[in-house]
Amino acid sequence: MKVYFVGAGPGDPELITVKGQKIIKEADLIIYAGSLVNPILLDVAKDEAEIYDSAAMTLEEVLAKMEEAISEDKLVARVHTGDPSIYGAIQEQMDALEDKGIEYEVIPGVSSFVATAASLKREYTLPDVTQTVIVTRLEGRTSVPDKEKLHKLARHNASMAIFLSVHMIENVVKELAEEYSEDTPIAVVQKASWHDEKKVVGTLATIADKVKEAEITKTAMIVVGDFLDTEYSKSKLYDKDFSHEYRKSKSESN
Numbered sequence: 001m002k003v004y005f006v007g008a009g010p011g012d013p014e015l016i017t018v019k020g021q022k023i024i025k026e027a028d029l030i031i032y033a034g035s036l037v038n039p040i041l042l043d044v045a046k047d048e049a050e051i052y053d054s055a056a057m058t059l060e061e062v063l064a065k066m067e068e069a070i071s072e073d074k075l076v077a078r079v080h081t082g083d084p085s086i087y088g089a090i091q092e093q094m095d096a097l098e099d100k101g102i103e104y105e106v107i108p109g110v111s112s113f114v115a116t117a118a119s120l121k122r123e124y125t126l127p128d129v130t131q132t133v134i135v136t137r138l139e140g141r142t143s144v145p146d147k148e149k150l151h152k153l154a155r156h157n158a159s160m161a162i163f164l165s166v167h168m169i170e171n172v173v174k175e176l177a178e179e180y181s182e183d184t185p186i187a188v189v190q191k192a193s194w195h196d197e198k199k200v201v202g203t204l205a206t207i208a209d210k211v212k213e214a215e216i217t218k219t220a221m222i223v224v225g226d227f228l229d230t231e232y233s234k235s236k237l238y239d240k241d242f243s244h245e246y247r248k249s250k251s252e253s254n
Contacts, residue, residue: 001028003066003076003097005090007083007109011038012193015115020107028074031062036081036219038194063096070102083111086135087163113161115192116221119199124159126232130225132158138165138172154179159225166190166220169211173204176224180204185228190220201228 004023009015016024024030025044032042034053042051050069054062062078069076080088084106097104113135117124124133134153137144144150153160154176165172166188176184182205189199200210204224 001070001073001075002103002105003070003078005084005088005094005104005106006077006079007085007107007111008032008037008041008079008081009110010082010112010115010193011191012115013038013040013043015110015193016041017107017109020109023075023077023107024079026075027077029065029069029076030079031057031065031076032079033081037079041079059092059096062093063100066097067100067102080109081112082115083109086111086113087137112192112221113163113223116161116187116189116223119189119192119197120187120201120223120228122223122228124161124223124225124227126227126230127235128233129227129230130158132156134158134160135163136160137163138168138175140164140168150175151178157225159227160223162222162224166211166222167217169208169222172222173208177204180224184224185226185230186222186224187228188214188216188220188222190214190216190218192221 006020006023008020021044024042025046027045027049030042030045030049030051031054034055045051052065066076078093080090084090094104125131134156136148136150136153138150150172157180162172183203186204186207187199187201188207188211189197191197198214198216200207200214200216202210
């Protein structure tokens with residue numbers, strides 16, 4: 001048996017992968033990030049499965065439960081929100097398992113930043129607008145390297161997805177405003193894909209007040225950039241005058 005790190009997706013119980021749900025169904029021990037993971041996702045667990053909420057556990061306690069279960073030849077599901085590779089704090093867990101000689105596997109999930117784009121019905125990478133998405137956060141109790149300060153990343157004017165920062169929305173706006181104009185579109189989506197999802201759309205000049213009015217203080221994604229509202233060029237991929245490996249252009253066909 002081994003430990004599976006499962007990306008639970010953004011919240012909608014149908015947005016977990018088939019593979020991830022299969023592991024949860026089969027797991028003997030489930031440790032999930034209770035402050036973020038939708039508990040409905042665990043309804044498929046077998047009756048005899050041990051289930052622990054890691055929100056109240058230390059790293060050492062989580063690892064001890066894993067090690068005990070593996071020693072008893074049990075299957076372990078460590079369930080994280082979204083995709084565990086983004087702000088999932090799984091590297092320290094994987095390194096510890098490596099040191100203990102415990103086998104593990106990571107099952108990716110749908111991140112909240114892509115669920116946010118789906119909710120807003122927008123594409124981050126528009127031709128002649130931007131081809132870059134920056135995933136980041138504002139500095140809080142977890143520090144951010146100086147070269148990755150928000151105002152420095154904003155110099156690229158790329159599409160940005162800002163995690164874990166909505167409670168500091170005024171500071172986010174202040175940092176972004178150093179490089180983006182005040183009429184730059186920005187949106188905040190709380191609990192993207194959940195049944196009680198909430199979203200507000202505005203500009204750098206208006207978003208802080210809108211977030212306060214909506215009483216959004218946590219579990220929200222901030223996305224900013226012209227991709228939210230701008231003119232753009234059509235993709236070459238489907239352009240009738242553009243040929244590629246799988247299709248000749250109309251002019252070449254004639």
